Amino acid sequence: MDPWLIWLIIAAVLAVAEIFTLTVALGMLSAAALVTAGSAAVGLPLPFQFLVFTTVATVTVVFVRPVALRHVFGPQVERFGIDALVGRAAYVVSEVTGRGGRVRIDGEEWTARAYDETLVIPPGTTVDVMEISGATAIVYPRD
Numbered sequence: 001m002d003p004w005l006i007w008l009i010i011a012a013v014l015a016v017a018e019i020f021t022l023t024v025a026l027g028m029l030s031a032a033a034l035v036t037a038g039s040a041a042v043g044l045p046l047p048f049q050f051l052v053f054t055t056v057a058t059v060t061v062v063f064v065r066p067v068a069l070r071h072v073f074g075p076q077v078e079r080f081g082i083d084a085l086v087g088r089a090a091y092v093v094s095e096v097t098g099r100g101g102r103v104r105i106d107g108e109e110w111t112a113r114a115y116d117e118t119l120v121i122p123p124g125t126t127v128d129v130m131e132i133s134g135a136t137a138i139v140y141p142r143d
Contacts, residue, residue, distance in 0.1 A: 003049060007037035024068045028060035082132040090129050090139055096121040103137055105129060115140040 014030035036053040044052065079086075090103040090112070098117025103110055114121055115130050115138050127139035 002040075003046060004037045004040035007033050007040050007049070007053075011037060024065050024072070025061055027068075028065055029057050031060055032057035085129050085132055085137070088129050089142070090127050090137060092121050092123050092125045092127055092139075094123055096127070096139060103127060103129075103139055105137060110137045111135060112137045112139050114138075 011030045011033035014026050014033060018024070018026035018030060032053050035056045036049050039052045040049050085105055088105055090105045090110070092112075093102040093104050093109060095101050096103065096112045096114050097120050098114050101112045101114070101121070103112040112127075113133075113136055119141070121127060121139070121141050126142050128142055129137050130140050131138045
C-alpha cells in the first residue's frame with residue numbers, strides 16, 4: 001500500500017475520533033496527517049514524512065489549538081430565553097408587592113414580586129427586571 005494512502009487513512013481515523021471526543025487535539029493531528037499524505041504523494045522519503053508530521057502536529061497543537069479552544073469555550077455573547085429579560089424595562093399591570101403582582105415585559109404578562117418586600121409599586125409604573133425566579137419576575141421601580 002502506498003504511504004500517502006496510509007497517511008490518508010490515519011487522517012480519516014483521527015478526524016472521526018475527533019468528532020466523538022471534541023478535544024480539538026485529534027483534529028489537529030488529523031490535519032497533520034493530511035499534510036503528510038500530501039508530502040508522501042509528492043514522493044518525500046519516509047523519514048522526512050515523519051518529520052513533516054511531527055512538525056505540523058507540534059505547530060498546530062501548540063499554536064492553533066489554544067485559539068480554537070478559546071472560540072469553542074469562550075463566554076456566551078448573546079443572552080437567550082429568560083436570561084435576556086434581566087435588565088429590561090417592564091410595565092406594571094397590577095400592583096406589585098413583595099408577595100405578588102403582574103407586569104408586562106415585551107408584550108407578555110408575567111407574575112412579579114418587588115425586589116424589596118416593603119415596596120408597593122402602583123399600576124402604570126415602569127420597573128426594571130432584576131432577575132427571573134421560575135415564572136416570576138423580580139422587579140424594582142425606576143428612579
